[in-house]
Amino acid sequence: xxxxxxxxxxxxxxxxxxxxxxxxxxxxxxxxxxxxxxxxxxxxxxxxxxxxxxxxxxxxxxxxxxxxxxxxxxxxxxxxxxxxxxxxxxxxxxxxxxxxxxxxxxxxxxxxxxxxxxxxxxxxxxxxxxxxxxxxxxxxxxxxxxxxxxxxxxxxxxxxxxxxxxxxxxxxxxxxxxxxxxxxxxxxxxxxxxxxxxxxxxxxxxxxxxxxxxxxxxxxxxxxxxxxxxxxxxxxxxxxxxxxxxxxxxxxxxxxxxxxxxxxxxxxxxxxxxxxxxxxxxxxxxxxxxxxxxxxxxxxxxxxxxxxxxxxxxxxxxxxxxxxxxxxxxxxxxxxxxxxxxxxxxxxxxxxxxxxxxxxxxxxxxxxxxxxxxxxxxxxxxxxxxxxxxxxxxxxxxxxxxxxxxxxxxxxxxxxxxxxxxxxxxxxxxxxxxxxxxxxxxxxxxxxxxxxxxxxxxxxxxxxxxxxxxxxxxxxxxxxxxxxxxxxxxxxxxxxxxxxxxxxxxxxxxxxxxxxxxxxxxxxxxxxxxxxxxxxxxxxxxxxxxxxxxxxxxxxxxxxxxxxxxxxxxxxxxxxxxxxxxxxxxxxxxxxxxxxxxxxxxxxxxxxxxxxxxxxxxxxxxxxxxxxxxxxxxxxxxxxxxxxxxxxxxxxxxxxxxxxxxxxxxxxxxxxxxxxxxxxxxxxxxxxxxxxxxxxxxxxxxxxxxxxxxxxxxxxxxxxxxxxxxxxxxxxxxxxxxxxxxxxxxxxxxxx
Amino acid sequence: xxxxxxxxxxxxxxxxxxxxxxxxxxxxxxxxxxxxxxxxxxxxxxxxxxxxxxxxxxxxxxxxxxxxxxxxxxxxxxxxxxxxxxxxxxxxxxxxxxxxxxxxxxxxxxxxxxxxxxxxxxxxxxxxxxxxxxxxxxxxxxxxxxxxxxxxxxxxxxx
Ligand code: FES
Ligand code: FES
Numbered sequence: 001x002x003x004x005x006x007x008x009x010x011x012x013x014x015x016x017x018x019x020x021x022x023x024x025x026x027x028x029x030x031x032x033x034x035x036x037x038x039x040x041x042x043x044x045x046x047x048x049x050x051x052x053x054x055x056x057x058x059x060x061x062x063x064x065x066x067x068x069x070x071x072x073x074x075x076x077x078x079x080x081x082x083x084x085x086x087x088x089x090x091x092x093x094x095x096x097x098x099x100x101x102x103x104x105x106x107x108x109x110x111x112x113x114x115x116x117x118x119x120x121x122x123x124x125x126x127x128x129x130x131x132x133x134x135x136x137x138x139x140x141x142x143x144x145x146x147x148x149x150x151x152x153x154x155x156x157x158x159x160x161x162x163x164x165x166x167x168x169x170x171x172x173x174x175x176x177x178x179x180x181x182x183x184x185x186x187x188x189x190x191x192x193x194x195x196x197x198x199x200x201x202x203x204x205x206x207x208x209x210x211x212x213x214x215x216x217x218x219x220x221x222x223x224x225x226x227x228x229x230x231x232x233x234x235x236x237x238x239x240x241x242x243x244x245x246x247x248x249x250x251x252x253x254x255x256x257x258x259x260x261x262x263x264x265x266x267x268x269x270x271x272x273x274x275x276x277x278x279x280x281x282x283x284x285x286x287x288x289x290x291x292x293x294x295x296x297x298x299x300x301x302x303x304x305x306x307x308x309x310x311x312x313x314x315x316x317x318x319x320x321x322x323x324x325x326x327x328x329x330x331x332x333x334x335x336x337x338x339x340x341x342x343x344x345x346x347x348x349x350x351x352x353x354x355x356x357x358x359x360x361x362x363x364x365x366x367x368x369x370x371x372x373x374x375x376x377x378x379x380x381x382x383x384x385x386x387x388x389x390x391x392x393x394x395x396x397x398x399x400x401x402x403x404x405x406x407x408x409x410x411x412x413x414x415x416x417x418x419x420x421x422x423x424x425x426x427x428x429x430x431x432x433x434x435x436x437x438x439x440x441x442x443x444x445x446x447x448x449x450x451x452x453x454x455x456x457x458x459x460x461x462x463x464x465x466x467x468x469x470x471x472x473x474x475x476x477x478x479x480x481x482x483x484x485x486x487x488x489x490x491x492x493x494x495x496x497x498x499x500x501x502x503x504x505x506x507x508x509x510x511x512x513x514x515x516x517x518x519x520x521x522x523x524x525x526x527x528x529x530x531x532x533x534x535x536x537x538x539x540x541x542x543x544x545x546x547x548x549x550x551x552x553x554x555x556x557x558x559x560x561x562x563x564x565x566x567x568x569x570x571x572x573x574x575x576x577x578x579x580x581x582x583x584x585x586x587x588x589x590x591x592x593x594x595x596x597x598x599x600x601x602x603x604x605x606x607x608x609x610x611x612x613x614x615x616x617x618x619x620x621x622x623x624x625x626x627x628x629x630x631x632x633x634x635x636x637x638x639x640x641x642x643x644x645x646x647x648x649x650x651x652x653x654x655x656x657x658x659x660x661x662x663x664x665x666x667x668x669x670x671x672x673x674x675x676x677x678x679x680x681x682x683x684x685x686x687x688x689x690x691x692x693x694x695x696x697x698x699x700x701x702x703x704x705x706x707x708x709x710x711x712x713x714x715x716x717x718x719x720x721x722x723x724x725x726x727x728x729x730x731x732x733x734x735x736x737x738x739x740x741x742x743x744x745x746x747x748x749x750x751x752x
Numbered sequence: 753x754x755x756x757x758x759x760x761x762x763x764x765x766x767x768x769x770x771x772x773x774x775x776x777x778x779x780x781x782x783x784x785x786x787x788x789x790x791x792x793x794x795x796x797x798x799x800x801x802x803x804x805x806x807x808x809x810x811x812x813x814x815x816x817x818x819x820x821x822x823x824x825x826x827x828x829x830x831x832x833x834x835x836x837x838x839x840x841x842x843x844x845x846x847x848x849x850x851x852x853x854x855x856x857x858x859x860x861x862x863x864x865x866x867x868x869x870x871x872x873x874x875x876x877x878x879x880x881x882x883x884x885x886x887x888x889x890x891x892x893x894x895x896x897x898x899x900x901x902x903x904x905x906x907x908x909x910x911x
Pocket of ligand 1: 791792793794795796797798799800801802803812813814815
């Protein structure tokens with residue numbers, strides 16, 4: 001099913017993306033493709049221990065190896081104090097950011113960088129790593145969120161005390177932050193409920209799994225100017241972080257965003273960029289660094305493992321009257337994790353009058369966790385959706401019925417206080433109900449089953465900039481700052497084209513470096529088509545207004561007397577198409593450049609996604625096959641439906657991987673045992689059916705074209721839908737992710 | 753380390769290079785010869801981003817030593833298109849929006865061409881099976897599979 005066109009000419013069509021030919025011919029330049037004269041290659045030495053004090057580092061043998069041009073350790077990073085710095089989607093302590101780039105006093109996870117080398121070849125740099133002698137005092141590691149909170153657990157940060165309800169308790173602990181949200185009187189509502197269900201859940205640490213490893217190339221000039229070429233979700237946040245870590249003004253740093261091979265939230269923080277910069281400074285040559293695949297798993301990403309407890313109560317009519325969540329997230333080695341976002345998502349699909357959400361942000365000896373597509377939402381959707389199904393079962397209702405009865409809608413107040421503007425949760429659930437898939441027979445046979453679920457992501461606004469130069473042939477060169485991870489050059493250019501009555505092909509979008517475009521925040525939070533698209537719309541209006549003045553000059557009328565509609569300027573009997581007027585700029589005052597910046601703090605429209613999953617379970621092996629899978633999502637307005645579908649399909653499949661296969665395996669002492677794509681198994685083409693998509697459009701009143709971001713909500717519902725389908729098939733429903741074969745087999749053995 | 757002289761053919765062009773015995777063909781293609789269209793995702797044979805054709809056989813170039821290219825015919829993504837048109841798999845990837853970030857795309861294109869050379873009329877299952885060694889984290893594969901099936905159709909019709 002495809003989206004409607006809503007009277008638009010460009011929006012809702014499927015043009016070929018502007019960067020497409022470069023990307024199918026191998027000509028697009030990704031971060032690792034950067035080539036410069038005199039390039040050195042950098043490598044990073046990483047801690048083999050999950051928790052250890054670094055007693056000494058001797059680099060002398062490495063320095064002496066022929067071909068080695070520079071060696072660094074954590075003490076070579078400038079000590080720039082400990083202020084808060086902006087990470088792009090939230091602030092972080094500078095000390096933590098710096099220590100994560102290169103450890104100083106302690107290694108806090110297996111894979112934590114402790115030293116770096118630049119040499120004339122990557123192989124020499126690798127040999128040099130073996131010559132660096134690090135003396136560690138190995139400490140006991142703690143890897144589980146609940147163990148880490150216990151008194152007497154090994155403490156990661158000697159000076160960390162728990163912040164509770166906004167106050168420093170002075171209590172030393174791995175519990176960094178404890179906070180809660182309350183609405184109404186949950187205790188009273190539970191006491192009055194006719195049915196109450198409570199369950200606990202766990203989810204494993206998982207990785208974003210982008211196929212392109214992190215990379216950075218840096219060139220430090222003799223005049224102190226630094227250029228960094230990298231694959232990043234945000235060139236401006238990369239610049240800010242590099243500036244903070246290296247204690248240098250951002251004006252001396254230019255970040256050139258190369259094409260990026262996937263991010264999903266994991267390419268917002270910097271890892272290699274400051275290291276490459278310092279190696280370049282020390283060696284006087286440009287330095288390229290590419291992270292190894294094991295290091296990507298051991299040292300970047302992941303998204304938190306979690307322990308979640310959900311209690312919900314309903315009255316006899318099926319109305320959910322109370323909800324209570326306990327959410328503990330592993331933040332990884334440094335605090336500031338994603339539990340806050342989880343709190344915003346946990347009951348987000350329901351209208352619940354009384355409730356409580358209790359949240360714990362806990363450090364453990366794993367890499368610092370980062371955003372992964374709707375960060376925090378998948379873990380809690382897995383839990384909440386299960387409990388909602390149990391309520392339905394107790395009340396004799398269908399899963400879809402209880403969801404429709406309690407759906408969040410315009411005006412719903414969430415437990416964390418947010419009141420929804422126009423939202424599409426109900427419409428998404430109705431699209432499930434009306435779908436051919438839902439109405440088709442459940443897979444036959446003793447081991448087939450079907451489940452449904454719904455999930456949410458709130459989306460973000462943040463700042464974007466665009467400039468647009470009108471070319472004399474009637475086309476427009478559009479410059480933007482949002483790195484393009486999945487076709488956003490085109491979805492942004494299409495909004496520009498629509499506004500000026502141009503064809504998508506007449507707009508030529510480019511992603512520029514930090515010296516060439518105004519500040520633009522990260523490609524994250526499903527914000528680019530929304531906010532950068534809005535900036536493009538406003539830049540187009542700026543072009544329109546300037547061209548109205550030019551037309552007025554030609555016709556000797558007032559600018560206010562010129563009207564513009566569908567690509568044509570008109571005043572009285574005068575009429576001129578955009579293209580013709582563009583050819584007459586020379587005689588009316590010279591070039592025209594439109595520009596715009598936006599910082600939408602209101603108007604962001606959240607997005608809901610829902611699934612129908614049909615599975616077959618092999619009770620002998622515990623293997624779950626996805627037979628049929630449908631994803632429904634509210635796009636607000638689908639600018640380029642093919643790429644909207646692509647987001648829905650890609651997010652669904654990441655959710656399927658999270659549901660069935662993906663997890664970090666740590667040995668008892670905290671070493672990651674599955675740091676390869678062989679052992680960390682993401683879904684392959686052979687594991688999947690086609691992913692059916694239904695785009696729902698409930699236009700966002702907070703955007704000129706009604707856009708809601710569609711990048712994220714789609715990852716949240718799959719684990720719960722698959723769990724429900726497994727239960728429908730074989731009568732057991734795992735409360736722990738992933739729902740891997742041995743877990744299914746064990747559950748079946750336990751239930752018989 | 754002293755270097756070894758290798759004579760090979762890349763995308764039909766006789767090519768010579770010097771390499772260390774420990775260098776992979778992927779490294780030499782990318783860093784020495786500038787064929788950066790071939791991507792590195794894992795460097796251990798598990799993602800398929802580095803797929804190339806060697807004498808018509810699909811190979812992960814990260815698992816092949818550069819010295820093994822001696823006397824071989826190497827095909828990379830840069831050699832798929834002709835001067836005046838894209839290969840049908842390239843065209844269909846564009847039409848079907850079968851790429852998002854695009855880092856996996858060169859590997860998928862080389863692998864898909866190898867599939868169609870070998871089996872011009874594959875079923876959906878055969879396409880999924882053949883491409884199971886190429887990982888894509890962005891698309892969920894749906895549009896990739898459709899693009900390859902559509903390209904097969906086109907190759908078939910024009911044959
Ligand atoms: S880079 Fe060769 S298979 Fe991944
Ligand atoms: S398009 Fe990004 S990995 Fe395939």
